[in-house]
Every structure is written in C-alpha cells, then in structure tokens.
Amino acid sequence: MKSLTVNLAEHSYPIYIEQDSSNFKSLLKTHIKAKQVVVISNETVLPIFSTAISDALSDYDVRFFTLPDGEEYKTLASYESIMSFLLTEQVGRDVTLIALGGGVVGDITGFVASTYMRGVDFIQIPTTLLSQVDSSVGGKTAVNHPLGKNMIGAFYQPKAVLIDVSSLQTLPPREFAAGVAEVVKYGLLADSVFFEYLEEHVAQLKAQDLNVLSYVIGRCCQIKAEIVSEDEKEQGKRALLNLGHTFGHAIEAEQGYGNWLHGEAVAAGMVQAAQLSHSRGWLSLNDIKRTTSLLESFDLPVQGPASMNLESYLKHMKKDKKVLAQTIRFILLKSLGQAILVSDVSDEELKTILV
Numbered sequence: 001m002k003s004l005t006v007n008l009a010e011h012s013y014p015i016y017i018e019q020d021s022s023n024f025k026s027l028l029k030t031h032i033k034a035k036q037v038v039v040i041s042n043e044t045v046l047p048i049f050s051t052a053i054s055d056a057l058s059d060y061d062v063r064f065f066t067l068p069d070g071e072e073y074k075t076l077a078s079y080e081s082i083m084s085f086l087l088t089e090q091v092g093r094d095v096t097l098i099a100l101g102g103g104v105v106g107d108i109t110g111f112v113a114s115t116y117m118r119g120v121d122f123i124q125i126p127t128t129l130l131s132q133v134d135s136s137v138g139g140k141t142a143v144n145h146p147l148g149k150n151m152i153g154a155f156y157q158p159k160a161v162l163i164d165v166s167s168l169q170t171l172p173p174r175e176f177a178a179g180v181a182e183v184v185k186y187g188l189l190a191d192s193v194f195f196e197y198l199e200e201h202v203a204q205l206k207a208q209d210l211n212v213l214s215y216v217i218g219r220c221c222q223i224k225a226e227i228v229s230e231d232e233k234e235q236g237k238r239a240l241l242n243l244g245h246t247f248g249h250a251i252e253a254e255q256g257y258g259n260w261l262h263g264e265a266v267a268a269g270m271v272q273a274a275q276l277s278h279s280r281g282w283l284s285l286n287d288i289k290r291t292t293s294l295l296e297s298f299d300l301p302v303q304g305p306a307s308m309n310l311e312s313y314l315k316h317m318k319k320d321k322k323v324l325a326q327t328i329r330f331i332l333l334k335s336l337g338q339a340i341l342v343s344d345v346s347d348e349e350l351k352t353i354l355v
C-alpha cells in the first residue's frame with residue numbers, strides 16, 4: 001500500500017493507492033464519522049463493484065443512488081435528482097457520501113457534498129484511470145452547462161481518496177486511453193523524466209501491469225497533490241493542470257458532451273498547445289513528435305475535429321474559466337516538462353495552428 005497526502009491545513013487528506021480492495025473496509029472506517037453513508041455511482045459501475053462496496057461498508061447504514069451513465073448526465077438535473085433523493089430519505093448532515101465511479105460521478109458527488117445542507121463529508125473511490133490520476137484529487141467539483149464545461153461547481157475537498165488499481169481491469173480500452181491522456185499531461189507539464197518513463201512502458205501500460213500502473217498513478221497523484229497543496233483555488237500554479245484544456249473543453253462542448261471523451265479532447269488540445277509553443281520558438285519539433293507518437297500509441301486523437309474552425313474554438317474559449325480581463329489564457333510548454341501560463345496569444349497566432 002502506498003499513501004500520499006494533499007496538504008491543505010485542516011482540509012488535508014490522504015490518497016491511498018492499493019492493488020486490491022482488501023484494506024478498504026478499515027480505511028473507510030478511519031474516514032467515516034457516523035453511521036449514515038450514501039454511495040453515489042452509475043448504472044455501469046455499481047453492478048461491477050456492488051458486492052465489494054457492500055462488504056466494505058457492512059458496518060454502516062448504507063443507501064445507494066444510481067445515475068445514468070455518461071458525460072451528458074453531468075448536469076444540474078442529475079445534481080437535483082441526487083439532492084431530492086437525499087432529502088426524501090431524510091439523510092442528515094452527518095452523512096458521508098461516497099463517489100464510486102469515474103470523473104463524472106466524482107465531480108457531481110463532490111458538488112452535491114459541497115452544498116447538501118451547506119456541506120457534508122465525501123470520499124472518492126475512483127474506478128477509471130482518469131479519475132485515479134486526476135479528477136478524484138484536488139477538490140474541483142462541478143456539473144456542465146450547455147454553454148460551457150464545468151461551469152457550475154465549487155472547490156471542495158474529499159476526506160480521502162481510495163484507489164484500487166486492479167479496478168481498472170473492467171474498464172473499456174477507449175476509456176483507459178482517455179485516462180492516459182491526462183497521464184501524459186503530467187509528464188508534459190511537470191516531469192520530462194516521467195514522460196520518458198511513459199515512452200518506455202507503453203506495452204506494460206497497455207497490458208495493465210499492476211506495478212507499472214501503480215507507479216504511474218502514484219507519480220500523477222504526487223504531482224497533482226504538490227500543485228494543489230500550493231495553490232488550491234487556482235490563483236496561479238494550478239492553472240498549469242489545465243494544459244490542453246482550453247482547446248479540449250471547446251472540442252467537448254462543440255461536439256456535444258460525451259461524443260469526444262474528455263481525455264480524447266485533452267489529447268488533441270495538448271498537441272495544439274504544443275504546436276503553439278513550437279511556433280513561439282519554445283518546444284522543439286522533436287518533442288512535438290514524441291508527444292504525438294506517445295498519444296497515438298494509445299489510439300488517442302492528435303488533432304481537433306476537422307469541422308471546427310477559429311470561430312468555433314473562440315466561441316467556447318472566451319467562456320473558459322481562465323479568462324481574465326476578457327483575455328483568453330493558455331497553458332503552453334517552454335520545453336518538455338516545463339509549462340507556462342500565457343495571456344498574449346492573438347487570434348492570428350491561434351489560427352496558424354488550427355488547420
């Protein structure tokens with residue numbers, strides 16, 4: 001068992017990285033303060049893990065809420081249906097909510113936890129690669145709005161994150177690949193040695209070698225935990241975790257939520273950011289090639305949809321949460337492993353890479 005800490009004074013919490021779920025019962029006991037627990041999951045995930053989670057929670061008064069599956073359900077309507085359930089069941093303020101699933105379940109559950117009776121405890125049990133390396137850590141909770149991605153939400157930290165690496169065995173390959181996009185992101189923005197490690201372990205990652213996966217998930221969580229501990233509410237450094245997302249969120253919204261997976265849109269967006277970086281004389285052509293090769297080896301897209309042009313990107317980018325004084329801000333790469341926040345990208349410059 002490996003554990004890391006997100007250091008946020010009284011809101012600090014552990015991330016446990018395990019290769020099975022045998023310790024979950026005792027870990028949950030450490031972090032649940034009363035008898036009442038509500039597990040929030042979805043129609044795909046709950047049947048896979050219902051026995052394991054019920055066993056781990058056998059000492060509690062547990063209720064289950066099941067969402068429909070898909071990014072298109074990361075909405076205020078889903079948020080409201082969970083709220084109605086909690087109120088109808090007369091769930092009290094001492095409840096612990098458990099998010100069992102991928103980033104969609106985690107982001108909605110976190111947002112519900114941040115506002116139900118003005119805030120209740122929640123624990124993340126992420127079951128996708130993307131949620132294990134990224135969304136379960138850091139306390140960004142949200143739902144989408146038709147006008148923009150993650151537009152309604154809160155910064156609200158979980159009490160703990162419990163990762164069972166072996167839970168990825170049932171994940172469809174396309175979803176696994178989407179998680180790899182966020183993994184590659186950490187190498188690009190913070191750690192060129194880790195990027196090289198990924199290049200050298202493509203086969204082991206694809207085969208879901210548990211030791212390689214545990215190392216990779218641990219390194220991603222460590223990078224994210226360090227950044228979040230320094231800048232919880234994205235006043236500065238945390239924006240670097242948004243590498244590829246200014247483009248990516250525009251792609252997701254323009255294509256209709258769920259059509260391009262979040263990780264797929266981020267993969268294409270990171271290549272676009274890399275190209276912009278190169279056109280400024282920063283990232284080398286060889287490093288763009290290394291990035292596209294690594295993403296392509298997991299069948300990830302390395303360019304945006306052919307149907308999108310400058311206008312369709314700008315429409316969404318202007319609503320990005322990083323916009324400051326009506327200026328779109330991008331995360332670019334000075335070099336492989338070194339990201340930088342940039343606010344002087346002109347529409348003309350943007351157009352050169354949106355072919």
Ligand SMILES: NC(=O)c1ccc[n+]([C@@H]2O[C@H](COP(=O)([O-])OP(=O)(O)OC[C@H]3O[C@@H](n4cnc5c(N)ncnc54)[C@H](O)[C@@H]3O)[C@@H](O)[C@H]2O)c1
Pocket residue numbers: 042044045048069070071074101102103104105107127128129130131134135136137138139140141150167168169170171172175178179262263
């Ligand atoms: N809060 C953050 O910091 C943050 C970071 C990155 C992404 N996100 C958000 O996360 C979401 C994407 O998360 P995701 O990629 O996990 O998608 P997801 O939650 O939609 O899960 C992907 C698919 O895998 C299924 N699934 C989950 N676990 C499974 C398992 N073990 N076996 C079989 N099927 C399983 C789900 O039912 C779903 O169909 C997006 O909404 C994105 O905006 C948030």
Ligand SMILES: O=C(O)C(=O)C[C@@H](O)[C@H](O)[C@H](O)COP(=O)(O)O
Pocket residue numbers: 134138140149150182234238239241242245321
């Ligand atoms: O944790 C962060 O900070 C991130 O930016 C991680 C991203 O991978 C994630 O997709 C996040 O939800 C995007 O945040 P947003 O503020 O751009 O909605």
Ligand SMILES: [Zn+2]
Pocket residue numbers: 134182245262266
């Ligand atoms: Zn993301």
